[in-house]
Amino acid sequence: MFLPIPHLQTLDLSESEIKSLDFLMLANLTALRYLKLTDSDISVVNETVFQYLPSLTHLDLRNNPFTCECLNAGFIQWVKSNKQTQVFNAHQYECSFPVSKRGTFLLDFDVKTCWEDGSFLYFISSSCLLFWAFLYDNRKRKTMNPHQFDAFVSYNVHDEDWVYREMLPVLEGQQGWRLCLHHRDFQPGKPIIENITDAIYGSKKTICVISQNYLQSEWCSREIQMASFRLFDEQKDVLILLFLEEIPAHHLSPYYRMRKLVKKRTYLSWPQAAQHPAVFWQNVQRALQTGDSENTDQLTGPAGR
Template sequence: MTTHYVQCTKRGLTKIPAGFPASSTEVSLDRNNISEIYSSSFVGLIYLRVIHLDHSGITTLANNSFIGLLQLKTLYLNNNELQEINRGVFNKLWNLTELHLEYNNIAYIEEGAFSALTSLSTLFLDHNLLISLPQSATNHFFWFLSNIRLGENPWSCSCDVMAEFIPMVMNRSMVISDYSDMFCKETGENANFSMKDVLVKRCTNITSEQVFEMKQFDNWPNILKILVITVAAIILTTFFIIIVICLWRPIVLFTHRKCKCCVRKRYPEDGDKSFDAFLAYSHKDDDYVTREFIPRLENELKYRLCVYYRDFPIGGTIADTVASSINRSKRTILLVSKHFNDHEWRNTAFQHSFGGLFKQKDNHLIIVLLDDAKGMKLDRQLKVLVKSHHVISYRDMCFWEQLQYKMGSSKRSIVRNNTPDLILNHSYTQQQDADGYETPVSSSASNTETDKCRRSLDSINNIYEEIRSSKLSDISLV
């Protein structure tokens, strides 16, 4: 908040001047000759937060002297000639937190003089002529102050007068900063007595039970603090749990990235399958899939993939081949692109194979969006499949971590030839198993083995062209 400071110190003023800017937030009127503060002296200064009226010879404070100052926080009236504080002086100063009345001649405070100061935390009454305090102050008001000064006053040693005051002082000694300077003086005697001496030696009618009861009351602020802290802790804990629930997946992925061996997802239904994943995609996405997707999964992450141009048996129907590939793989990765949606998924046999197999296999299917879903008009059944399974976007910055997390651990490591040409062209040596599937095996670095791999690649490419020419290429599966 902007501060607008008005400086009127040592101006020889005899009364509060008019015409302060309405935006004033702090006014210094100290060290003048203002004997009396009249009612409504500061009317209209609704933003005023601090007033300095110390060292100004003030003797009288009229009722409602500070009326209308709803934002007033600090009031300095110390080092004046005040003799009494009447009930209506501090009316409606609900936000006042600090009141300085030290170094005056105050001998009397009217009952209820501080009752309007509901936010007050600091009160200085030291170096005055007080012999007692109003009962309302000792019974209630003083218990909620955090900084009090009462020293250097001629407090009465009368047990009747001190019946409420002394127990309050004894129990609030921790917040009375000048407690050691508080003494009472018996009329006609020169000796001063500490508050403890008055309680123990002189006023035996003030029982320890009274002090204990006041201590119990004095503990209420601490109890309130404990309650506030407890409620705050519960709220923070609840908020933390909500945050963890909302951010659970990013947290798991981050942990997976830092400690992969500890958090790889495992599913009991995986069993012993021939492949870690069966890859289904559009043949129009061949360039990306064969150059980046497959090498990343097989060479770097050591997963064993079932891909159509390499692992499909020759002569099978589309539905049977897809169904068998799915059953022989722990996962099925569906690479959904505009090409896949517009071509491959339109094949009824292919669509039927997926629709029947994934109703009860939530962990089996991994859907990867290669294009923005908003830009694709997904087929109705494909849209249902996308909505009912976890989807990973290729554009996600944590795409590979998410995919690896969903894939889980691979029980096999595929040993590939490190020859650059072989990796670039994905030419692997293969052998058929009992079911007609071609399983990748390790390749030798020798020239003879390299030639064999290249011949195998040529054979695979010929088969691939035959599949396309026979219109089986409508389903490109990796």
């Protein structure tokens, strides 16, 4: 709808019952200066949207049912720190959810608690990657060699030493798998989101090396979202969860996507393998060898997890 009018400067969608601003990521409204969405149904704002609105100077989101939880931590920080866009009466935006915070103000929510307990919510707020995956060029995917890599390894830079010291010597050196690593195999000059998409769809599997650092990384969240989308889209066993450290269940609570995956799928735990690393790597090998079936009951996480 918006592609024919790329020079649009003013957009008023008030009282439209719109629930999300994410559609603006694909609208190519680079000239948009004034955006009004008052009296709608927006509870969570993904601050990534504003990267796609480089000319935006005025934003009006009054009378929306905002959620005063870590879901909106990024938006709150953006409102307070951005120097280009004036957010009309942002200090008067009231919380509608949760009930315990109803009537308080959105900007009074303490976002520091989101960092302290590891609950900053990139995993469900960065839904632009789901749009990207949905619109990914099917012809390109068909022409890509689906077996270019055996697995794409999604990991945080802080865990890179473990990946190179522990994982690569076994999986590539001993077992002979071809792994895709972003620092080594991403194409220079290509947009990082496109590199992520190509890596995940160009690999038979995705291995997510999960740690506290991983949970708080924006780009890692994008990678697991894309891998999750492929998992549910293709209904194939394409995702391997590898926990690099023990993470209490309550720390996973804010990461809805991650917790849902852990509940429904088997996973591997490196701390549990401390005494028997050879068995651990055999289990990883078995996970990489499984075919396209949905069920992977051969791998199990620690009891009670």
